[in-house]
Amino acid sequence: MALVVQKYGGSSVADAASVLRVARRIASYRQAGHEVVVVVSAMGDSTDELIDLAAAVSPDPPVRELDMLLTAGERISMALLAMAISDTGHEARSFTGSQAGVITDAEHGKARIIDVTPGRIRGALDDSAVAIVAGFQGVSQTTKDVTTLGRGGSDTTAVALAAALGADVCEIYTDVDGVFTADPRVVPSAHRISLISHEEMLEMAAAGAKVLHLRAVEYARRYNVPLHVRSSFSERMGTLIMEGSPSFPISPQTFHRPRSEDTPVEQPIISGVAHDSSQGKITVTGIPDVPGKAAALFKIVADAGADIDMIVQNVSTEITGRTDISFTLATNDAVPVGRALQAAQVELGFQSLRYTDQIGKLSLIGAGMRSHPGVSAQLFAALSDAGVNIQMISTSEIRISVVTDKEELERAVRAVHSAFGLDSSSGEAVVYGGTGR
Numbered sequence: 001m002a003l004v005v006q007k008y009g010g011s012s013v014a015d016a017a018s019v020l021r022v023a024r025r026i027a028s029y030r031q032a033g034h035e036v037v038v039v040v041s042a043m044g045d046s047t048d049e050l051i052d053l054a055a056a057v058s059p060d061p062p063v064r065e066l067d068m069l070l071t072a073g074e075r076i077s078m079a080l081l082a083m084a085i086s087d088t089g090h091e092a093r094s095f096t097g098s099q100a101g102v103i104t105d106a107e108h109g110k111a112r113i114i115d116v117t118p119g120r121i122r123g124a125l126d127d128s129a130v131a132i133v134a135g136f137q138g139v140s141q142t143t144k145d146v147t148t149l150g151r152g153g154s155d156t157t158a159v160a161l162a163a164a165l166g167a168d169v170c171e172i173y174t175d176v177d178g179v180f181t182a183d184p185r186v187v188p189s190a191h192r193i194s195l196i197s198h199e200e201m202l203e204m205a206a207a208g209a210k211v212l213h214l215r216a217v218e219y220a221r222r223y224n225v226p227l228h229v230r231s232s233f234s235e236r237m238g239t240l241i242m243e244g245s246p247s248f249p250i251s252p253q254t255f256h257r258p259r260s261e262d263t264p265v266e267q268p269i270i271s272g273v274a275h276d277s278s279q280g281k282i283t284v285t286g287i288p289d290v291p292g293k294a295a296a297l298f299k300i301v302a303d304a305g306a307d308i309d310m311i312v313q314n315v316s317t318e319i320t321g322r323t324d325i326s327f328t329l330a331t332n333d334a335v336p337v338g339r340a341l342q343a344a345q346v347e348l349g350f351q352s353l354r355y356t357d358q359i360g361k362l363s364l365i366g367a368g369m370r371s372h373p374g375v376s377a378q379l380f381a382a383l384s385d386a387g388v389n390i391q392m393i394s395t396s397e398i399r400i401s402v403v404t405d406k407e408e409l410e411r412a413v414r415a416v417h418s419a420f421g422l423d424s425s426s427g428e429a430v431v432y433g434g435t436g437r
Contacts, residue, residue: 042073208276
């Protein structure tokens with residue numbers, strides 16, 4: 001018997017038929033004797049619909065009330081799923097994030113988990129019940145208000161519960177058959193990655209791969225939680241994200257066992273190509289090129305609550321002693337950051353601000369880059385051959401990222417994917433559900 005945490009995304013529980021299908025899958029694990037904790041997202045696009053509804057009644061809704069509204073979607077999913085599981089002959093108990101012991105800070109809309117105290121979940125498991133938890137939400141340690149974890153936060157809820165409970169595996173069910181070498185919606189020839197490390201998956205998630213939430217992968221790496229990404233619409237194997245070769249269930253009756261092929265002698269050079277079209281670029285022009293100005297600028301950005309991705313500073317001109325600094329950030333952070341910088345224009349001494357959201361980021365990820373020279377040259381050659389201009393470049397030990405015009409992004413992804421021999425002819429990149437909205 002194993003303890004399995006399963007997370008089902010919105011497309012997996014989009015309607016009554018989908019909820020019943022998920023209930024049967026969960027019941028098969030329980031029937032095999034496994035303890036099961038389930039984390040659910042809101043049904044289909046209901047979170048987006050709630051956001052639209054809030055916008056229709058208020059142009060700037062209070063963040064506390066918006067969180068209260070958005071958590072309703074997951075509560076509907078968990079209750080319906082508990083009813084469906086009960087009809088399979090297995091007891092199920094549903095819990096909100098606060099009832100499940102998910103304790104967060106007080107940052108509405110993008111709260112971070114401080115602690116997980118899953119006493120009630122453990123109690124339900126001890127009573128042989130399936131515990132169903134509303135994802136994406138928790139309760140503030142200080143204000144006791146309901147909070148949400150940000151988009152994709154149900155992944156983080158699932159991994160945090162898996163770590164707190166000492167689960168054998170955390171299964172992430174979505175609308176594709178695992179992690180692919182590129183987004184199947186953009187690159188139909190992408191192929192499934194059978195095994196990937198937490199480190200590589202972290203880079204892919206940070207670079208825009210939407211199959212897993214970045215903070216969920218960070219949590220999994222920190223606590224060494226094996227992840228199994230797969231589709232709720234098929235019985236295919238999916239993708240294993242782990243270090244070493246732990247043993248855990250990959251089906252109700254089958255365990256993954258340590259095998260020599262799980263620790264290859266040579267890492268593949270490239271694991272995949274990720275992209276992100278949800279970023280904007282702010283350029284601060286004519287800022288004095290003296291010590292302390294960049295530090296002051298980015299402190300203002302941090303105080304505005306924004307996360308910075310890529311930064312480029314131009315060489316200052318000798319005549320003016322001024323320079324330009326460009327950086328990318330999430331588009332929904334652009335307005336507060338722009339206001340904060342404009343308010344500090346006299347203090348910082350810059351001449352003007354420019355902003356555009358017509359950019360896209362492409363990232364090439366692979367642990368094999370460490371020992372294979374020439375990857376950068378091959379990447380830039382592929383983009384050049386596709387007629388794609390590069391605006392910014394950033395690198396890590398296992399990632400190269402570039403910023404391009406948004407209208408060129410998808411063409412760039414397909415060109416780079418083909419240039420590195422990642423295309424597959426098997427047609428395995430199937431998207432079963434979801435709108436990608």
